[in-house]
Amino acid sequence: xxxxDSTNFERLLKKLSGEGELFVPVLDEDSQKNHxxxxxxxxxxxxxxxxxxxxxxxxxxxAQLVRSMVARxxxxxxxxxxxxxxxxxxxxxxAKACDVRAMQLVDKVQVEGExxxxxxxxxxxxxxxxxxxxxxxxxxxxCNLLGSNPWPExxxxxxxxxxxxxxxxETGSDRGKTIVEENSELFTDLRExxxxxxxxxxMKVLAGLKATNKKYPSGEKVxxxxxxxxxxxLWQDEAARCLECGACTNICPTCYCFLLFDQKDESGEGxxxxxxxxxxxxxxxxxxxxxxxxxxRLSDRMKHRLYHKYDYLVLSHGEIFCTGCGRCxxxxxxxxxxxxxxxxxxx
Amino acid sequence: MNxxxxxxxxxxxxxxxxxxxxxxxxxxxxxxxxxxxxxxMQLTVPGVGEAPFTPSxxxxxxxxxxxxxxxxxxxxxxxxxxxxxAKLGLRGPFGKGYPLEKLEGKEVVxxxxxxxxxxxxxxxxxxxxxxxxxxxxxxxxGAREPAELCFRGQYNEWVNLSENIDLTTTIDVxxxxxxxxxxxxxxxxxxLDINITDSYALSCGPEIMLKFVTLKLLEVGxxxxxxxxxxxxxxSCGMGKCGRCNVGHYYLCVDGPDMCYDKIKHVPNVxx
Numbered sequence: 001x002x003x004x005d006s007t008n009f010e011r012l013l014k015k016l017s018g019e020g021e022l023f024v025p026v027l028d029e030d031s032q033k034n035h036x037x038x039x040x041x042x043x044x045x046x047x048x049x050x051x052x053x054x055x056x057x058x059x060x061x062x063a064q065l066v067r068s069m070v071a072r073x074x075x076x077x078x079x080x081x082x083x084x085x086x087x088x089x090x091x092x093x094x095a096k097a098c099d100v101r102a103m104q105l106v107d108k109v110q111v112e113g114e115x116x117x118x119x120x121x122x123x124x125x126x127x128x129x130x131x132x133x134x135x136x137x138x139x140x141x142x143c144n145l146l147g148s149n150p151w152p153e154x155x156x157x158x159x160x161x162x163x164x165x166x167x168x169x170e171t172g173s174d175r176g177k178t179i180v181e182e183n184s185e186l187f188t189d190l191r192e193x194x195x196x197x198x199x200x201x202x203m204k205v206l207a208g209l210k211a212t213n214k215k216y217p218s219g220e221k222v223x224x225x226x227x228x229x230x231x232x233x234l235w236q237d238e239a240a241r242c243l244e245c246g247a248c249t250n251i252c253p254t255c256y257c258f259l260l261f262d263q264k265d266e267s268g269e270g271x272x273x274x275x276x277x278x279x280x281x282x283x284x285x286x287x288x289x290x291x292x293x294x295x296x297r298l299s300d301r302m303k304h305r306l307y308h309k310y311d312y313l314v315l316s317h318g319e320i321f322c323t324g325c326g327r328c329x330x331x332x333x334x335x336x337x338x339x340x341x342x343x344x345x346x347x
Numbered sequence: 348m349n350x351x352x353x354x355x356x357x358x359x360x361x362x363x364x365x366x367x368x369x370x371x372x373x374x375x376x377x378x379x380x381x382x383x384x385x386x387x388m389q390l391t392v393p394g395v396g397e398a399p400f401t402p403s404x405x406x407x408x409x410x411x412x413x414x415x416x417x418x419x420x421x422x423x424x425x426x427x428x429x430x431x432x433a434k435l436g437l438r439g440p441f442g443k444g445y446p447l448e449k450l451e452g453k454e455v456v457x458x459x460x461x462x463x464x465x466x467x468x469x470x471x472x473x474x475x476x477x478x479x480x481x482x483x484x485x486x487x488x489g490a491r492e493p494a495e496l497c498f499r500g501q502y503n504e505w506v507n508l509s510e511n512i513d514l515t516t517t518i519d520v521x522x523x524x525x526x527x528x529x530x531x532x533x534x535x536x537x538x539l540d541i542n543i544t545d546s547y548a549l550s551c552g553p554e555i556m557l558k559f560v561t562l563k564l565l566e567v568g569x570x571x572x573x574x575x576x577x578x579x580x581x582x583s584c585g586m587g588k589c590g591r592c593n594v595g596h597y598y599l600c601v602d603g604p605d606m607c608y609d610k611i612k613h614v615p616n617v618x619x
Contacts, residue, residue, distance in 0.1 A: 070350070070352040070353075071350060071352045071353040071354070073353075073354060073391070073393055073436060083350070109587070109588055110588055113586075113587065114586070114601075115351050115586035115587070115588070116351075117351070117588060118349070118350055118351075230613075230615055231615065256588070256590065257589055257590030257591065258583070258584070258588070258589045258590070259583050259589065259591075260352065260397070260583045260584060260589070261396055262391070262393070262394060262395065262396045262397070264394050270393070270394075271393055271394045273352055273353075275352070278589075278590075278591075280590065285581075285591070286580065286581050286591060286592075287581060288420075288579060288580065288581045289398065289419045289420025289421070289422070289423065290419045290420065292554060292579065294580060294594075294616050295616065300615070300616065304593070308590070308593065311596065312593065312595065312596035313596070314596075315596040316596050316597075316598075
């Protein structure tokens with residue numbers, strides 16, 4: 001672990017911005033929340049904030065675009081196109097542990113296994129990720145219930161922790177090590193007490209999270225009762241408030257489901273195959289030709305989303321696909337809180 | 348690099364009208380596509396979209412492929428308008444395919460209804476490779492009316508292949524040109540002359556048919572592990588990534604589309 005002062009850290013980011021577009025969290029004065037913004041020029045934008053808790057935006061949109069072309073037809077050579085070469089390197093600074101973890105989870109679906117999504121993989125490979133500790137927790141944060149901590153432990157290139165005058169920097173990949181080695185003049189050794197002061201902040205944030213969430217069940221205590229709750233009336237209850245807007249799935253860092261559809265291209269002769277985010281909460285999501293629909297009721301769909309995350313993916317990929325970021329709670333106009341739902345399930 | 352979203356250029360060589368609403372599309376992809384019985388393809392109609400279909404042709408033939416399709420939605424409506432020479436696209440194969448190894452030495456009952464006969468034909472071609480591997484191949488086909496029984500011209504040829512192959516058919520309601528059995532396909536499962544403990548039953552058809560075939564099979568003594576169903580769900584990617592075709596925690600596109608009933612019997616609305 002190394003120390004970098006704030007001025008040198010900005011120098012480092014300026015240098016890294018030469019690799020590709022650079023994104024940093026910027027604090028919005030009104031909402032007091034971080035939003036990722038692209039850095040157009042240095043110095044860093046006013047309000048750049050590597051502290052606080054996770055940004056409103058997830059990292060998902062950097063790896064799986066809201067809408068993107070994945071094939072064109074008929075075009076010679078399209079099946080041999082060099083996706084790696086098409087996608088530029090980019091740098092994200094200030095991602096929190098829950099979001100780094102979310103990317104690791106989605107990697108299991110999009111990269112691992114028999115088929116790899118070459119577009120997602122290329123964007124992940126081209127993502128230089130500098131994570132940072134949470135220095136406070138949001139009201140809806142519950143990463144501690146998922147066995148995680150509010151500081152990044154792996155899955156990043158570099159990770160920074162705020163201390164007096166600058167940041168402690170940990171490396172998490174070969175690429176991260178190279179960045180530190182190539183810029184060694186910007187770093188110094190740790191001073192006494194810096195690590196301790198980092199740990200004090202960490203413990204304070206964790207204690208806050210534990211206090212906020214002490215009445216809710218931990219993720220591992222949800223899966224089993226969930227399996228027993230398939231026909232529980234609580235689903236109709238909870239779904240009665242749902243507005244079917246799909247905000248929860250769009251804002252979720254581990255909701256990776258998508259739709260492929262074809263569009264005529266500009267020439268009007270060929271077509272483009274588009275991959276677009278989709279939401280399992282809307283009626284047409286699973287509707288088939290002939291109008292058959294395995295989840296016609298809103299309660300079926302709401303249940304499906306939570307089962308997918310807390311049961312199905314545990315069975316198929318060995319992990320709960322929720323990192324406790326709490327965005328779905330923030331985003332829900334009907335104030336549906338996953339933690340409350342699970343309290344009822346695990347009662 | 349291998350882009351799994353890119354369809355292989357494919358030419359429509361011929362179209363065979365099977366019934367008033369079902370046609371078989373004879374396809375020639377620019378490079379051979381090897382598939383196993385029961386695996387499915389995503390078929391692209393350029394500019395319209397793609398939809399999942401299980402080939403109805405012999406899995407030993409990779410250079411050409413036949414897919415038998417009911418006119419029932421956007422993509423299939425467009426397909427039914429096409430004639431020889433049309434350009435299409437294919438992705439796949441996807442899914443596991445039928446568990447042919449498990450069927451060896453067993454009495455195999457194949458139950459198909461309506462356009463569900465299409466994937467069943469590919470299964471049968473797989474079984475017909477060496478019928479002696481199976482103790483019995485008993486085919487039960489049903490349709491609403493005689494004109495909707497797919498592949499009728501081939502039935503005699505099939506039963507003549509080997510002594511252990513039999514085929515019975517039924518139509519849902521009486522028809523002036525029909526002197527055979529009348530009743531739903533489940534009636535062909537009454538008085539089964541099959542050693543059920545030594546048998547597997549495989550079925551493909553509309554969800555409502557799968558439901559009643561399953562109930563009937565259970566009633567006559569089959570256990571859930573002996574029943575395989577070709578399930579229907581909306582599909583998009585075919586590779587377990589788009590998250591659309593869940594049946595419980597299974598993705599039909601990866602774990603199916605033919606599922607052992609034992610694995611999915613607890614899923615609510617399993618038959619849609």
